[in-house]
Amino acid sequence: MAIKNAFYAQSGGVTAVINASACGVIETARKHPDQIGKVYAGRNGIIGALREELIDTTEESDDAIRALMHTPGGAFGSCRYKMKNLTENRREYERLVEVFRAHDIGYFFYNGGGDSQDTAFKVSQISEKMGYPITCIGVPKTVDNDLPFTDCCPGFGSVAKYVATSTMEASLDIKSMCESSTKVFILEVMGRHAGWIAASGGMAGKGRGEPPHIILFPEIPFDREAFLARVEQSVKDCGYCVVVASEGAQYEDGRFVADAGGKDAFGHTQLGGVAPSLANMVKQALGYKFHWAVADYLQRSARHIASAVDVEHAYTVGQKAVEMALAGKQAVMPIIVREQSSPYRWHIGEAPLSDVANQEKKMPIHFITDDGFGITEDCREYLQPLIEGEAFPPFENGIPKVAELKHVMAEKKLKTPFEV
Amino acid sequence: MAIKNAFYAQSGGVTAVINASACGVIETARKHPDQIGKVYAGRNGIIGALREELIDTTEESDDAIRALMHTPGGAFGSCRYKMKNLTENRREYERLVEVFRAHDIGYFFYNGGGDSQDTAFKVSQISEKMGYPITCIGVPKTVDNDLPFTDCCPGFGSVAKYVATSTMEASLDIKSMCESSTKVFILEVMGRHAGWIAASGGMAGKGRGEPPHIILFPEIPFDREAFLARVEQSVKDCGYCVVVASEGAQYEDGRFVADAGGKDAFGHTQLGGVAPSLANMVKQALGYKFHWAVADYLQRSARHIASAVDVEHAYTVGQKAVEMALAGKQAVMPIIVREQSSPYRWHIGEAPLSDVANQEKKMPIHFITDDGFGITEDCREYLQPLIEGEAFPPFENGIPKVAELKHVMAEKKLKTPFEV
Numbered sequence: 001m002a003i004k005n006a007f008y009a010q011s012g013g014v015t016a017v018i019n020a021s022a023c024g025v026i027e028t029a030r031k032h033p034d035q036i037g038k039v040y041a042g043r044n045g046i047i048g049a050l051r052e053e054l055i056d057t058t059e060e061s062d063d064a065i066r067a068l069m070h071t072p073g074g075a076f077g078s079c080r081y082k083m084k085n086l087t088e089n090r091r092e093y094e095r096l097v098e099v100f101r102a103h104d105i106g107y108f109f110y111n112g113g114g115d116s117q118d119t120a121f122k123v124s125q126i127s128e129k130m131g132y133p134i135t136c137i138g139v140p141k142t143v144d145n146d147l148p149f150t151d152c153c154p155g156f157g158s159v160a161k162y163v164a165t166s167t168m169e170a171s172l173d174i175k176s177m178c179e180s181s182t183k184v185f186i187l188e189v190m191g192r193h194a195g196w197i198a199a200s201g202g203m204a205g206k207g208r209g210e211p212p213h214i215i216l217f218p219e220i221p222f223d224r225e226a227f228l229a230r231v232e233q234s235v236k237d238c239g240y241c242v243v244v245a246s247e248g249a250q251y252e253d254g255r256f257v258a259d260a261g262g263k264d265a266f267g268h269t270q271l272g273g274v275a276p277s278l279a280n281m282v283k284q285a286l287g288y289k290f291h292w293a294v295a296d297y298l299q300r301s302a303r304h305i306a307s308a309v310d311v312e313h314a315y316t317v318g319q320k321a322v323e324m325a326l327a328g329k330q331a332v333m334p335i336i337v338r339e340q341s342s343p344y345r346w347h348i349g350e351a352p353l354s355d356v357a358n359q360e361k362k363m364p365i366h367f368i369t370d371d372g373f374g375i376t377e378d379c380r381e382y383l384q385p386l387i388e389g390e391a392f393p394p395f396e397n398g399i400p401k402v403a404e405l406k407h408v409m410a411e412k413k414l415k416t417p418f419e420v
Numbered sequence: 421m422a423i424k425n426a427f428y429a430q431s432g433g434v435t436a437v438i439n440a441s442a443c444g445v446i447e448t449a450r451k452h453p454d455q456i457g458k459v460y461a462g463r464n465g466i467i468g469a470l471r472e473e474l475i476d477t478t479e480e481s482d483d484a485i486r487a488l489m490h491t492p493g494g495a496f497g498s499c500r501y502k503m504k505n506l507t508e509n510r511r512e513y514e515r516l517v518e519v520f521r522a523h524d525i526g527y528f529f530y531n532g533g534g535d536s537q538d539t540a541f542k543v544s545q546i547s548e549k550m551g552y553p554i555t556c557i558g559v560p561k562t563v564d565n566d567l568p569f570t571d572c573c574p575g576f577g578s579v580a581k582y583v584a585t586s587t588m589e590a591s592l593d594i595k596s597m598c599e600s601s602t603k604v605f606i607l608e609v610m611g612r613h614a615g616w617i618a619a620s621g622g623m624a625g626k627g628r629g630e631p632p633h634i635i636l637f638p639e640i641p642f643d644r645e646a647f648l649a650r651v652e653q654s655v656k657d658c659g660y661c662v663v664v665a666s667e668g669a670q671y672e673d674g675r676f677v678a679d680a681g682g683k684d685a686f687g688h689t690q691l692g693g694v695a696p697s698l699a700n701m702v703k704q705a706l707g708y709k710f711h712w713a714v715a716d717y718l719q720r721s722a723r724h725i726a727s728a729v730d731v732e733h734a735y736t737v738g739q740k741a742v743e744m745a746l747a748g749k750q751a752v753m754p755i756i757v758r759e760q761s762s763p764y765r766w767h768i769g770e771a772p773l774s775d776v777a778n779q780e781k782k783m784p785i786h787f788i789t790d791d792g793f794g795i796t797e798d799c800r801e802y803l804q805p806l807i808e809g810e811a812f813p814p815f816e817n818g819i820p821k822v823a824e825l826k827h828v829m830a831e832k833k834l835k836t837p838f839e840v
Binding site: 010013014016044045047071072073074075076077078079080081161164165166168169170171172173174175176177179180181185187203204273275276291292293294295296297298300301302303304305307387388389390392395397398399400402 | 491
């Protein structure tokens with residue numbers, strides 16, 4: 001088998017551990033110099049391939065690549081870029097073939113969520129439909145945990161650990177203040193369409209009156225009256241109320257709770273969040289003093305509190321993606337298969353990219369309590385192993401140390417630039 | 421000298437390490453059974469003394485007290501309760517004397533910020549003006565770092581480490597997304613009147629183009645045009661812009677930037693934050709895609725990323741407060757005295773409570789760069805040692821383990837309840 005170069009890229013919203021997958025891909029490729037030449041990393045995902053902006057990872061030392069294990073963000077740049085079908089925009093695919101051919105690329109590894117796996121699947125069709133042989137393997141990643149087939153998505157376990165930890169810590173804070181000050185605390189977390197991240201806030205306590213007292217899922221229609229009644233009850237029973245709200249919480253008719261319809265002083269629509277909207281609601285209806293937090297990017301970049309299990313998942317899917325490519329697989333994605341929850345045992349399986357793309361895995365309804373405000377024991381059993389273990393990064397000068405890459409660009413071989 | 425019981429309480433907004441001070445007080449008192457009998461902890465600060473709600477800490481094991489070292493929040497409950505002067509509300513002081521006498525309390529340790537030290541000072545006047553001898557020692561605490569005399573406040577170093585770390589991590593996230601998605605990220609942090617916490621965001625990078633590109637301090641009047649110009653410049657130069665904004669950022673005329681004057685769908689004033697206000701401003705003027713986060717309680721309860729130096733400060737001020745009391749001091753507060761920054765050396769000094777109360781220490785102007793958007797080398801030198809060292813808590817089931825206290829209440833000895 002001829003030695004071919006590989007293309008690896010990161011796509012979609014990044015996570016605390018996507019670089020661990022990059023590390024898995026690059027370290028594993030380096031173990032097979034008889035089959036894989038250089039690993040080129042696309043600068044800003046597939047955009048890097050289209051623009052022929054290829055980072056030559058052979059210029060990075062083994063230590064620098066290893067440091068990706070504890071570096072959040074996307075070390076090579078990510079993108080939000082959805083490719084059209086081959087029939088709709090053939091020019092893009094022709095360009096990819098030109099770039100792949102110019103750099104002798106025979107392997108394509110694409111690290112991302114649903115949309116990104118759709119891209120990976122489309123690229124895999126190049127072999128068949130355009131006569132340029134390229135092995136395409138997806139590498140799963142998403143904090144939203146919404147990919148089908150895989151038991152969980154690398155990236156999710158760490159955000160879950162962050163949200164569980166932060167909810168627990170903030171709950172202790174408000175518990176100490178509630179007698180004479182703040183009585184309601186609302187934490188807004190990510191998850192536009194699926195409540196996995198919000199659910200993980202439930203791991204802060206054991207349920208049964210322990211905070212969080214209310215979780216709001218996108219899967220459960222938001223009922224203002226039921227919500228306010230529960231807030232009031234919690235304050236009466238416990239002295240305070242902690243709410244973890246998914247950014248995707250919505251009314252029965254599909255309107256987002258975040259979309260409070262507010263206008264600023266200039267008459268512009270306010271770009272609000274769920275947390276301030278709920279806080280206003282509580283203030284107007286019940287008069288309680290409140291605080292709210294919006295974790296936003298902090299939650300998905302919090303490598304300092306990553307789950308060790310998640311880091312291992314992320315590395316392994318990168319490693320296995322390369323091994324699958326070398327085994328002659330095409331258009332598949334390694335997935336996490338759970339064997340048992342306690343003690344946690346798992347192995348890597350595979351799913352066809354054609355089926356992965358554009359499917360969203362929502363919370364199963366038996367993971368949500370009947371009242372719609374909490375998580376069940378089944379859900380706890382599911383989440384528990386995913387947040388297990390600490391994988392603290394090294395620190396320098398008081399903050400985490402991260403990989404410092406040289407980002408040496410491969411020389412461009414094509415005459416024409418490509419506009420994306 | 422007769423054995424007397426001690427009263428300890430927590431007051432004001434809590435921190436990630438205020439319980440380490442509690443640990444310092446209680447462990448040190450336990451070493452002096454010949455002078456200090458029981459340590460009673462006030463339930464919810466001074467309110468616990470007024471209501472005769474005293475937690476008997478002798479019921480807590482040595483291990484439970486030690487676990488306070490890694491437990492955020494206020495383990496005995498805190499309060500926001502400002503006592504009037506003795507002449508204005510003599511009844512409150514008479515009640516304190518009744519409670520102290522009923523429980524043979526001769527030592528009073530009050531753990532809090534400026535307002536709380538004011539309370540501690542007022543209580544100290546009981547000895548002189550009401551003839552009940554009680555030794556009063558303040559124990560400093562505040563995330564805002566705004567107490568006078570002390571080089572820094574226990575609680576600040578940990579929030580500074582959290583904000584520096586979170587800013588660094590989120591900056592890597594947005595850096596990877598900026599080519600085709602989010603270009604501006606705004607993190608709102610605490611500090612209504614002083615910019616110390618915002619300044620600590622500056623420790624995420626080394627300045628000189630590294631994020632954060634803009635810091636907004638309450639001390640520097642907010643200039644909309646200069647801010648927007650800097651955002652635009654940063655996006656042009658770096659591809660993205662990271663802003664750390666103090667919740668207290670305000671215009672020249674004193675209006676808070678957070679007070680955007682918005683109304684919700686019901687015509688109610690929106691209770692906004694600085695971050696969404698700035699995000700709207702950027703969107704309207706420059707059209708950039710943005711994300712924003714409001715750390716709120718997460719920042720001051722993040723014991724999982726506490727600074728080891730801060731934990732040590734917090735413990736030591738508790739310990740020294742007891743030692744000062746036993747040495748016959750009255751109405752003083754232990755303070756942190758910096759000997760040198762690198763390598764960091766410090767010792768404990770003392771300040772009179774009469775001078776501590778109701779003073780705020782703002783950022784010195786030479787800590788802020790001339791353009792008003794960054795921190796100087798002097799500021800870095802000041803902040804560096806305060807964020808040094810990690811003091812990770814133990815974890816159990818994937819989240820930090822915290823102290824579990826029994827909270828056994830001392831039997832009430834007074835016939836009459838007291839309304840606060």
